[in-house]
Amino acid sequence: MLIITAIVCFLASIGLTPIVKKLAISIGAVDKPNHRKVHQRIMPRLGGLAIFISMVIGFLIARPVDDEISTWAILIGATIIVITGILDDRFEISPKLKLLGQILAASVVIYGGVQVPIINLPFEVTINLGYFSIPFTLLWIVGITNAINLIDGLDGLAAGVSSIVLITIASMALFMGNMFAVVISVILLASTLGFLIYNFHPAKIFMGDTGALLLGFMISVISILGFKSIAVYSLLLPVIILGVPISDTFYAIIRRIVNKKPLSAPDKSHLHHCLLRLGFSHRQTVLIIYAMSAFFGIAAIVLSRSTLWVATLIIAVVLFVVQLVAERVGLVSENYQPMLRFFRKIVAHGKRSA
Incomplete structure (x- = not known):
């Protein structure tokens, strides 16, 4: 049944995207080139509407059920998010209004039972969030929502990275026997892949903030x-799976603090911008970031199956790689290279000693 549902969602997304493209052009929901944009011509956006409608079709067919979670709350929250995105794609609403829509959508799913009540940490440390469960969950949902939005800067980038993330989550949820998460992941994955056919470089339509x-x-x-329900590293697993958007957002915050700019100030120094400046083509840049996302996904899967000490080693390696890549591509600035400078000093000292 799940395979049939996935096929229907995939085909629905393929069929709906051209229709949404015409709709976007007719209502003026288009993306115009500027100094921050990579594309050089006016492009229709609103493509996320095709993903959303296909996802809703999948929900109606599969009807995923969890005794503790309201499926309708998830759909209502997603609807609020899509309406917020449509308004922004058409009218470019203020960041405050976008944030308000995100908070409202998050509040609906939290009310429907989607919460993080506890956090499991290494060495059998469990933090019971209690009353802080609601604000923590709200912060997580709003934070990840914006993190995916920030990486949506190249053809097929956000859709492809999201697909890799969904494949990872679905695989791990299947190992854990969590079929509710598996079904929702597969529905969204199939809907996104159908849209990606039109969105991969050279894109015919953008997903926009709607997507x-x-x-x-x-x-x-x-x-x-x-x-x-996982016993160990319950917080770290999704953080690692979402390593690409989270690290890009983290370094964007550091970059703006270092450069004394507002956190909401847009710039052209995100991961994809940095890779393009290094000389990689549009398609190469997207594929490199896909590979990075796959690396994080594999690390998370291995982490979930490892002993405590092996898992700790994996986390250390992941953090090392993230920092190395950030310094090498200039995510904060071209001069921000503390770790690389440290290694250069060690190498220089070794040469002098020899």
């Missing part, structure tokens, strides 16, 4: 559903 906010919102919710 980026929807994918970020749904992934944040599914990541909570998929790992709510």
